[in-house]
Amino acid sequence: MAEAQVPALLEVRGLRKHYGGVKAVDGCEFSVLRGELIGLIGPNGAGKSTVIELLSGLVKPDAGTVTFDGREIQGRPPHKIFASGLARCFQLAKEWPLLSVLENLLIAIPPDGSDTIRHAFGSPRRSRAAERAARERALSAAEQYRLYPLRNEYAYTLSGGQKRLLEFARIALAQPKLALLDEPMAGVNPVLQTQIEGGIRSLLAGGSTVILVEHNLGFVESLCDRVIVMVAGRVAAVGSMAELRENTVVQDAYLGGTSVA
Amino acid sequence: MAYFVTVGTIGAITAILCLGVNISWGWAGQIDLAYYAYVAIGAYGAMVLELPKAHPTATTPSSYVLGLHWPFLPSLVGATAFGGAAALIVGAIALRRLRGDYIAIITACAALMLTSVLSQDDRLVGGYIGIYGLTQPLNSVLKLGPTGYSYFYLGLCLVALLLVYLVLERIYRSPFGRSLRAVRENDLAAAAFGRNLYSLRLRAYALGGAVGAFGGALFANYLLAWSPTAWNILEVVLLMSGVMVGGRANSRGVIIGSVIVLSIIPEVTRLFPLLTSNSTIGPSAAVIIGASGIIVMLRFRPGGILKERKVVDHSQTASLNATSPTLTVAERSNG
Numbered sequence: 001m002a003e004a005q006v007p008a009l010l011e012v013r014g015l016r017k018h019y020g021g022v023k024a025v026d027g028c029e030f031s032v033l034r035g036e037l038i039g040l041i042g043p044n045g046a047g048k049s050t051v052i053e054l055l056s057g058l059v060k061p062d063a064g065t066v067t068f069d070g071r072e073i074q075g076r077p078p079h080k081i082f083a084s085g086l087a088r089c090f091q092l093a094k095e096w097p098l099l100s101v102l103e104n105l106l107i108a109i110p111p112d113g114s115d116t117i118r119h120a121f122g123s124p125r126r127s128r129a130a131e132r133a134a135r136e137r138a139l140s141a142a143e144q145y146r147l148y149p150l151r152n153e154y155a156y157t158l159s160g161g162q163k164r165l166l167e168f169a170r171i172a173l174a175q176p177k178l179a180l181l182d183e184p185m186a187g188v189n190p191v192l193q194t195q196i197e198g199g200i201r202s203l204l205a206g207g208s209t210v211i212l213v214e215h216n217l218g219f220v221e222s223l224c225d226r227v228i229v230m231v232a233g234r235v236a237a238v239g240s241m242a243e244l245r246e247n248t249v250v251q252d253a254y255l256g257g258t259s260v261a
Numbered sequence: 262m263a264y265f266v267t268v269g270t271i272g273a274i275t276a277i278l279c280l281g282v283n284i285s286w287g288w289a290g291q292i293d294l295a296y297y298a299y300v301a302i303g304a305y306g307a308m309v310l311e312l313p314k315a316h317p318t319a320t321t322p323s324s325y326v327l328g329l330h331w332p333f334l335p336s337l338v339g340a341t342a343f344g345g346a347a348a349l350i351v352g353a354i355a356l357r358r359l360r361g362d363y364i365a366i367i368t369a370c371a372a373l374m375l376t377s378v379l380s381q382d383d384r385l386v387g388g389y390i391g392i393y394g395l396t397q398p399l400n401s402v403l404k405l406g407p408t409g410y411s412y413f414y415l416g417l418c419l420v421a422l423l424l425v426y427l428v429l430e431r432i433y434r435s436p437f438g439r440s441l442r443a444v445r446e447n448d449l450a451a452a453a454f455g456r457n458l459y460s461l462r463l464r465a466y467a468l469g470g471a472v473g474a475f476g477g478a479l480f481a482n483y484l485l486a487w488s489p490t491a492w493n494i495l496e497v498v499l500l501m502s503g504v505m506v507g508g509r510a511n512s513r514g515v516i517i518g519s520v521i522v523l524s525i526i527p528e529v530t531r532l533f534p535l536l537t538s539n540s541t542i543g544p545s546a547a548v549i550i551g552a553s554g555i556i557v558m559l560r561f562r563p564g565g566i567l568k569e570r571k572v573v574d575h576s577q578t579a580s581l582n583a584t585s586p587t588l589t590v591a592e593r594s595n596g
Contacts, residue, residue: 058452058453077452090453094447094449096443100572103572107439107454107456110455114436116464120438152574154571
């Protein structure tokens with residue numbers, strides 16, 4: 001096939017993570033192409049979130065390799081993985097409660113070495129300009145995600161939906177090569193869902209590649225060309241939603257027998 | 262009047278020490294029980310840098326290392342660097358893999374080890390006897406009398422407090438301070454957004470140690486002597502209670518808390534024996550009132566007198582660079 005010639009942005013081989021007797025991820029293999037929006041679905045406990053944790057470096061894998069943008073990143077610390085261009089959002093919004101909304105957004109912009117004690121004093125003009133530019137970007141992201149009026153509020157005062165928007169806005173500001181979105185629309189009302197959907201599309205338009213973990217198959221179908229189905233810690237099938245509906249393994253494990261969700 | 266000058270001088274130094282504790286505890290969220298060891302390192306450090314070479318005799322048996330006979334100000338800088346370096350070493354061990362309570366335990370161990378070594382080995386900093394014999398700093402130039410000099414040193418300590426306050430406020434609002442607070446608020450999320458947790462925590466810890474040593478150096482230059490009896494691990498708890506009452510992570514609150522808990526309460530209770538026939542009631546009353554105050558604070562105002570302040574952006578529009586960025590800090594209104 002022609003696409004096999006293009007080097008994948010992300011290549012996961014034999015990824016494994018066991019917690020005691022629980023095989024959370026057990027020999028997971030898949031690859032993601034540059035510029036792709038790929039869905040990651042599967043029943044609860046299939047290991048989707050663990051894969052996100054392993055890819056982002058917050059949890060170290062027991063075995064396997066993760067090749068991202070030509071370099072092996074498995075077992076590297078999370079801040080280095082972020083620096084190499086892989087950012088993730090959390091299934092449960094993890095805002096920094098006692099930082100203002102604007103500060104939450106500013107943290108998402110890579111500091112490029114300006115967050116040192118020395119830079120707090122007589123910082124070179126270059127780094128002050130960088131801070132100003134970061135601030136402008138953060139404020140316009142706040143505007144885009146309806147957080148501008150709340151920019152000076154503590155993040156803990158936001159509603160659940162607003163926290164999801166903040167979570168997503170942080171990813172957008174990080175401008176990653178690969179964004180791992182762990183159920184970004186969970187518990188979000190339809191208006192905000194549309195907003196986040198638009199956000200995902202503009203991530204793609206900006207050149208990012210996206211892995212979307214999502215339970216709402218309607219969304220997955222409308223957004224993703226390719227979908228990975230995980231069952232019991234491994235990849236059970238890969239294909240378009242239409243193909244997967246015909247796949248009996250997927251039907252049994254996830255879609256509920258022959259009736260289509 | 263001399264009484265108030267003494268209380269004011271020690272109060273200013275104590276407030277500096279509280280500001281230092283506030284860095285690792287208030288900003289980064291770690292309990293650092295070794296803090297007073299850095300204060301002691303600063304005190305001893307300033308003395309061994311300022312004093313001439315030790316010549317132990319029968320009348321002055323104290324012996325110590327270095328004895329470089331440096332002037333006051335370079336010694337102050339040197340002592341501050343000693344404290345920062347010591348904190349860097351302890352922090353490199355304590356902060357690499359450990360979290361929360363375990364950091365407290367390791368730092369307590371470090372402080373106890375240092376106490377043992379410095380008090381047992383009398384070649385380092387005079388052992389149990391400690392070091393004494395410092396002359397009043399800068400007075401060889403100023404040539405002030407005892408009263409005039411005490412005013413001068415009070416002024417010096419207040420200027421130092423102001424300086425430490427301004428420096429720390431600036432760091433608090435800088436990208437470094439922001440990253441550090443994000444680490445405190447949610448370390449996993451901060452790591453996922455590219456923050457090196459270990460490096461940030463370690464830098465904050467070393468900064469705290471340096472501030473502690475700076476305060477210790479000022480203290481030693483005030484007392485003109487320092488010995489192991491002047492410091493122990495409980496002092497950290499006292500400093501922390503000042504921070505807690507004043508407001509963690511709020512520098513102004515920390516200074517207020519320090520003055521109330523560590524200056525006003527002990528000094529007021531010192532007068533109690535005049536009211537009763539019990540001559541030893543003072544220190545006990547200070548502990549009882551101080552501890553009750555902390556419990557009342559925790560119940561009714563857990564954030565302290567002044568809560569952590571929010572960094573507020575005052576620009577009007579998000580578009581273009583028409584407005585110059587003015588980031589200021591505002592009081593948290595309630596909650």
